Amino acid sequence: MRILFFGDVVGKSGRQAIQKYLKKLRDELSADVVVVNGENSAGGLGINRKSIEELLDAGANVITTGNHAFHWKEWKEVFDNYPMVLFPANYPGLLERSHYTTSSGLTVMNIQGRVFMECIDNPFLAADRLLEVVPKDTFKLVDFHAEATSEKLAMGYYLDGRVHAVVGTHTHIQTADERLLPNGTLYITDVGMTGPYDDSILGMHKDAVISKFLNNRPARYEVASGRCTVNAVLIEINKENRDIKRLSFIE
């Protein structure tokens, strides 16, 4: 099985990049299934029907989210109507909407960290519970949407040998630490993001971000324009081989 996973898609610009490159890369890389983190796909923050439809249309088989999932009220409609859009397992009551198994046999799970983030339920115990409810004989990938490198690596080791891959999202910066953990789980701390590159700080135009850091008063954040960066990983799992490769380019 070959899985193509795209990091947090930011805004219209990120969605356009997905529309332009997803199928192309999928075909070139012979990926069987494509997973996209979409928590920033609507206006740079959150999700809505439109952003979800566009990502699915572009070829995403499963869409994961994270802390920004609930930004727009419309998240409820997505929640009710799109079973392949996942919400983190450790929000109270959401476990059943945090995993999805594709027809190609990949179970994707979505969990969220809580170091330097909102204090939700324990992600490690949520992982245990998830593994009890998902189908046994599928390939298993976890999108661990988290801030702290320590919590992410801890989740990698915690699930090592119990799932095929743990990939991190949320920081919007790709890390260079992809590896095969000792018991066979593929791991990367952060896949990075797909969205604005020029004058961009995690997808937002730099000026407002810097202004906020200088003045501590609200600044009007806007999704940056200009060229896009595309960050993804290709995961390969078969009898002979387990491998995770980073992809990263600026259009």
Place this chain on the structure above:
Amino acid sequence: MRILFFGDVVGKSGRQAIQKYLKKLRDELSADVVVVNGENSAGGLGINRKSIEELLDAGANVITTGNHAFHWKEWKEVFDNYPMVLFPANYPGLLERSHYTTSSGLTVMNIQGRVFMECIDNPFLAADRLLEVVPKDTFKLVDFHAEATSEKLAMGYYLDGRVHAVVGTHTHIQTADERLLPNGTLYITDVGMTGPYDDSILGMHKDAVISKFLNNRPARYEVASGRCTVNAVLIEINKENRDIKRLSFIE
């Protein structure tokens, strides 16, 4: 000028890796000057005379630190006796001990972030003040020791065109986003760490870290053993070229 910069050195194991590889890499890569982040060099947390002496002996020309610098009381002796050991500029009263200019003409500056970290003075204003007091006609490199990717990229853009390089430290995971910013500053979000690799979460043995995440009660953290990872960047600045290259290997 060619600068070799090593990310956070963790514990005895990290110091040994520095002793083993620093001069070798410096010579192979024709580096003019070597900078090492040493905030975790003594017992995995903080600095002391011994850890500093070993890093200097191994060939470090400048040693930067960060939030853990003050962990051992002995930091005061280091502070008083080693001018090439830097402390973050935005701790109250430490600006004068946050920069150092080598005989080879490199001015190293050390600043610390405050998103998800202790709330110290504004790092952006500290950067402005630093640039007023350091020598004008030198090469300039900033070690921005910070957690949040947004704050780090913001510092990169804020100093773009005003210093030659901004390199991030603190997360202990190397990022894959090295780049030349539009106005000529070389940038990477995090250089990563130099220290234990096997069964290691940021240098500490995984078991205690996972136990803490599961139980929320104090666990006895220990520096991991086994193989070391070495994370560094090589920065080249000359008339024709400005370049930053990642180095990363497991011994």
Place this chain on the structure above:
Amino acid sequence: MRILFFGDVVGKSGRQAIQKYLKKLRDELSADVVVVNGENSAGGLGINRKSIEELLDAGANVITTGNHAFHWKEWKEVFDNYPMVLFPANYPGLLERSHYTTSSGLTVMNIQGRVFMECIDNPFLAADRLLEVVPKDTFKLVDFHAEATSEKLAMGYYLDGRVHAVVGTHTHIQTADERLLPNGTLYITDVGMTGPYDDSILGMHKDAVISKFLNNRPARYEVASGRCTVNAVLIEINKENRDIKRLSFIE
């Protein structure tokens, strides 16, 4: 001099209580000057022209604010047009708008804490700077808008003997620790709030607040209705006596 100080006024309901009781209490208690914290006066969060006009009309001589001051864009108009509306001294660049001296001879200063709050400039150093710029021969009161009891008591001791009173705001709950510090400064950790009492959590209706704590997903906060609580302190400073008395009632 007798100073009447009202804690955070919350929403329309709080403004109505101020309109109903301020002048009455001022006259009954022979207060020379009235200070009101208005950071929640517009819609329960932030300030605007209307909320400020109403508080002034009701008899407030000086209005202090805090972390919510900048919630509505209209704060800029208030900032530009109402010199007796203060903003915390330790936001970058706002020192000159953080103090006001009444014709009756009271200098009010506004500072904000940073423990468990946004990381702005050091409030203790801001206090030092404020004391350099305000008129010398006036009575001096500081509204220290802060969360943590440790930071508030620390500010009390830090300014003990340098100002006449340090009163805390922000937690919306009145504390029972009013006292005369050893060097003559009157102190209370928190004055409390003026606003909705029934089914109210800090002014907001309890249901949404509890829902947020249970589900960790956004809930629509609404200012509670029903009876109001009025929390204030009366400070008396004269040659024979220095005294701080709590006032608290439900209408």
Place this chain on the structure above:
Amino acid sequence: MRILFFGDVVGKSGRQAIQKYLKKLRDELSADVVVVNGENSAGGLGINRKSIEELLDAGANVITTGNHAFHWKEWKEVFDNYPMVLFPANYPGLLERSHYTTSSGLTVMNIQGRVFMECIDNPFLAADRLLEVVPKDTFKLVDFHAEATSEKLAMGYYLDGRVHAVVGTHTHIQTADERLLPNGTLYITDVGMTGPYDDSILGMHKDAVISKFLNNRPARYEVASGRCTVNAVLIEINKENRDIKRLSFIE
């Protein structure tokens, strides 16, 4: 039933105050049972055999704790040997050690907040679970050890009508908001502390605390000396009446 509850006892000085006043107040006020929060009873931080023995000897029937309970390794011995010493219910696995029913028929429960504190399990859901396991026909009191006023009031309303009293601890400052909630639960946001008063910030000598706020570098905290303050509440529950009264004096 009349319950006497003492807020966080700090260090030797606090223990001595308990030894001096507990039985005296119990007898004067005809209290049937005495509860003491002891999380700071050993050296100002944490608990040990000695501090627990002294509090029991002084007449405490139940001892509650909080976030500092685990500071000394010796907490495990207390955990294993003193069933009337409680640990917060929402640490993973500790629910069974978070409640105790006295021979006089009072069930005390201990829960911890997580706003501005370590992110443990959900305190509201823990409260629900506790109420399922504790004896039905007893008087019920909850010590909610928490920082944020919003979380504490939310717990009060959440348990209103389901327990007899919810008393807050942890901030070390007594609040003046004791009240009877609409469905019959007695409530106070914080009982305050029992320990050093003079030159004291939450029990610690002011100089180190202020130094830390000024310099952001480690300072050596020491329990303050001088006079003690005693903070408590007396709760009365009987057929005709439900009442909560604050007690506070400096020796």
